[in-house]
Amino acid sequence: MAHNHDGKDKQVHFVGDSRVARRNEKMVPKDYSEFPGKTEAFFPNFLLKEWMVAVVVLVGFMALVMAHEPPLGEQADPTNTGFLPVPDWYFLFLYELLKFKWASGPFVVIGTVVVPGLLFGGLLLAPWLDRGKERRPVKRPVSTGIALLSLLAIVVLTWVAWDEHEKQLASQPKGDSEDAKIVHPEDPAYEIYKNNACVNCHGQKLEGLQGPSLRGIGDAYTTEDILKIINEGKGQMPAGMFQGTEEEKRQLAEWLANQDPPEEKESQQ
Amino acid sequence: MLKAAYEWLDKRLDITPMWRDIADHEVPEHVNPAHHFSAFIYCFGGLTFFIVVIQILSGMFLTMYYVPDIENAWKSVDYLQNEIAFGQIVRGMHHWGASVSIVMLFLHTLRVFFTGSYKHPREFNWVIGMLLFFTMLGLGFTGYLLPWDNKAYFATKVGIEIAASVPVIGSALATFLQGGEVVGAQTLARFFALHVFFLPAALLGLMGAHFFLIRKQGISGPL
Numbered sequence: 001m002a003h004n005h006d007g008k009d010k011q012v013h014f015v016g017d018s019r020v021a022r023r024n025e026k027m028v029p030k031d032y033s034e035f036p037g038k039t040e041a042f043f044p045n046f047l048l049k050e051w052m053v054a055v056v057v058l059v060g061f062m063a064l065v066m067a068h069e070p071p072l073g074e075q076a077d078p079t080n081t082g083f084l085p086v087p088d089w090y091f092l093f094l095y096e097l098l099k100f101k102w103a104s105g106p107f108v109v110i111g112t113v114v115v116p117g118l119l120f121g122g123l124l125l126a127p128w129l130d131r132g133k134e135r136r137p138v139k140r141p142v143s144t145g146i147a148l149l150s151l152l153a154i155v156v157l158t159w160v161a162w163d164e165h166e167k168q169l170a171s172q173p174k175g176d177s178e179d180a181k182i183v184h185p186e187d188p189a190y191e192i193y194k195n196n197a198c199v200n201c202h203g204q205k206l207e208g209l210q211g212p213s214l215r216g217i218g219d220a221y222t223t224e225d226i227l228k229i230i231n232e233g234k235g236q237m238p239a240g241m242f243q244g245t246e247e248e249k250r251q252l253a254e255w256l257a258n259q260d261p262p263e264e265k266e267s268q269q
Numbered sequence: 270m271l272k273a274a275y276e277w278l279d280k281r282l283d284i285t286p287m288w289r290d291i292a293d294h295e296v297p298e299h300v301n302p303a304h305h306f307s308a309f310i311y312c313f314g315g316l317t318f319f320i321v322v323i324q325i326l327s328g329m330f331l332t333m334y335y336v337p338d339i340e341n342a343w344k345s346v347d348y349l350q351n352e353i354a355f356g357q358i359v360r361g362m363h364h365w366g367a368s369v370s371i372v373m374l375f376l377h378t379l380r381v382f383f384t385g386s387y388k389h390p391r392e393f394n395w396v397i398g399m400l401l402f403f404t405m406l407g408l409g410f411t412g413y414l415l416p417w418d419n420k421a422y423f424a425t426k427v428g429i430e431i432a433a434s435v436p437v438i439g440s441a442l443a444t445f446l447q448g449g450e451v452v453g454a455q456t457l458a459r460f461f462a463l464h465v466f467f468l469p470a471a472l473l474g475l476m477g478a479h480f481f482l483i484r485k486q487g488i489s490g491p492l
Contacts, residue, residue: 037298046296054319070364075343076422085423108434124399127392135385
């Protein structure tokens with residue numbers, strides 16, 4: 001292989017003792033004369049500017065890290081049946097997708113394969129699906145439209161999943177160990193609560209027995225929401241359990257809606 | 270002194286062309302936020318890389334204390350977070366950095382998509398970028414189990430159940446991820462290996478290819 005095969009019988013030089021041909025032309029930096037305006041050397045000029053952007057991001061990031069302790073729950077207990085599973089936030093939209101009737105049960109293949117497959121497959125093959133020369137998003141409305149719609153769907157699904165998870169968490173029985181305290185236990189509404197059937201399921205101290213805990217319930221519901229639940233029931237809870245007068249009912253609902261104690265975790269530690 | 274050392278090395282190894290290939294090229298105006306503030310959208314790729322570096326470094330320090338078995342995993346995380354000096358900061362960087370890297374990666378993907386930069390001749394680099402995206406999601410999924418708290422355990426259980434419902438390959442996939450019949454000791458060891466060795470190796474390889482192609486093809490022109 002001392003000669004190349006372009007017929008000119010020219011001597012080929014190799015790099016060191018390898019069989020890699022030595023190239024005569026240098027690896028010259030790309031010529032950006034096709035772009036208007038001022039170009040700049042990558043190293044060190046441009047890299048310095050990128051580093052300055054990175055430093056700003058780093059400061060914000062470290063502020064986030066210092067302000068919020070990374071969460072660590074109780075040690076995993078496979079026998080814990082009451083735990084509400086939740087994936088990390090960037091998987092929530094897929095998780096929520098599987099809750100649609102047309103994407104779960106017998107149609108679960110739509111939720112696990114077809115829709116994610118279309119989404120990720122479409123992304124993967126985007127350069128071949130959209131082969132036009134045009135790069136501006138307004139000049140290629142189809143791909144821009146599909147992208148915006150998918151984006152919107154992902155945002156909405158994530159938000160719905162998160163909202164639902166928060167609500168489910170709020171309606172779980174919490175027991176006495178919870179940090180939330182009863183607000184205004186001296187209020188006569190507490191007596192009304194104790195004298196009604198509420199207490200049988202929600203507990204003497206609002207801690208939740210068969211029914212969910214009502215502590216901190218004001219975070220999730222307004223007076224009107226609570227009145228509606230008392231009147232119409234919710235989930236396991238039957239309608240019309242409240243035996244007192246309308247006025248007492250409203251008093252109780254208002255008191256419950258005030259059950260939103262500030263978090264006292266910091267001071268207790 | 271430094272110059273002499275460099276020349277000594279250069280004489281033997283001919284390193285000048287190497288770093289010139291990597292560092293010595295022009296960056297056009299339209300991606301430079303110093304010239305146009307709106308060019309900050311071109312920073313997200315670099316920032317993703319920056320956060321990935323943070324993830325690698327903080328992850329390396331975490332493995333100094335982390336023990337990947339079901340008896341001690343949670344205890345070691347609890348210990349490193351509450352007893353070790355700066356343990357909470359290092360774990361915090363890794364925990365929040367996971368989310369931030371996904372956000373940056375997502376913004377970078379949006380930038381490339383909406384500027385049409387994936388088009389000819391950069392199709393292949395877009396595909397590598399999507400593979401990088403999947404690798405990062407895999408890192409997120411496997412890393413979520415490692416603290417071995419209830420949230421980690423049950424989220425993984427649901428995730429594997431979802432994987433198992435995929436037709437044809439589902440049960441094989443679930444067995445591969447789970448390493449057995451239940452989410453347990455094998456799963457944790459497996460996720461640890463994936464999270465610390467396999468996926469980062471894939472990530473580094475793909476990132477190398479990604480950067481090599483950017484360097485070869487140059488950055489896409491202004492819109």
